[in-house]
Amino acid sequence: MAIIDKYALYAKAVQTPAADARFFRHLYRDLRGRAPKRLREDFCGTFGVCCEWVKLGPGQTAHGRDLSEEALRYGRERNLSKLTPGQRRRVAVTRQDVLEPGGPSPDLILAQNFSYNVFTKREALKAYFVNCRKSLRRGGVLALDIFGGAGTLKRNVERTDNRNFVFYWEQSGFDPVTHEASCAIHFKPKGRKKVKDVFTYRWRLWTIPEVRELLAEAGFRTSHVYWEGLRGKARLERVWIALILAEK
Ligand SMILES: C[S@@+](CC[C@H](N)C(=O)[O-])C[C@H]1O[C@@H](n2cnc3c(N)ncnc32)[C@H](O)[C@@H]1O
Secondary structure, three states, X not given: OOOOOHHHHHHHHHOOHHHHHHHHHHHHHHHHOOOOOEEEEXXXXXXXXXXXXXXXXXXXXXEEEEOOHHHHHHHHHHOHHHOXXXXXXXXXXXXXXXXXXXXXXXXXXXXXXXXXXXXXXXXXXXXXXXXXXXXXXXXXXXXXXXXXXXXHHOOEEEEEEOOXXXXXXXXXXXXXXOOEEEEEEEEEEOOOOOEEEEEEEEEEOOOHHHHHHHHHHOOOOEEEEEEXXXXXXXOOOOOEEEEEXXXX
16 A cells, blocks of 8 residues: 555645634634633544644633544644644643543534544434533533535545545445445545545434434533524535534
């Protein structure tokens, strides 16, 4: 297999941590009328958002949690190392299951790039939401992204051309009985062979109403759907991405 810097390619293909940190601070302020200080980034991988969050001001703190030591180590070497000592002191990362309770109480919890789809059973996703609700400070917010659309109910491949590589998102099928799907990321660096299955996921494709019902059952006061920036205004597309924000 060709040697590639898989986390660097992944970051270029699907992450915008600096914009995300500002965007979620803005959304939180819009909902709660004050700026959030403490972030928890669940399924944080290389914790890019944590590292951008602490740049927003001296009172900003961030806690990232992920099961992958490999991803956390990469984040320490490539992201954390670029911060000033003062910023670095305000980032904590722990290798742990997001279902584990405890830890500092955040204003805002982010679970990005659909990672909670790893919970294929209702009880597990609800347990995760209960854990988030209990951890959050009063008035805290949980932010999740979600994808769907007619195009995701069958095999589909999305190809995106970047400057030095091509990014492929492949969903190899869809089981209508379980709503589960196998998804994979492939990269083709310029002038080199395609490297397949760099990241693979076995996911349940949850729907917006299912997620909102589980959030309510988990004790969240209310939830909002953001569709291309307009709350609640849904357009039907082949593949869409939306955001769900739940208020404690
Ligand atoms: C799709 S990646 C998302 C990474 C990053 N949040 C992003 O937005 O690009 C999913 C991440 O979730 C982590 N993960 C999966 N199950 C987990 C669990 N139960 N607890 C903590 N981390 C988990 C994986 O190690 C992986 O880094």
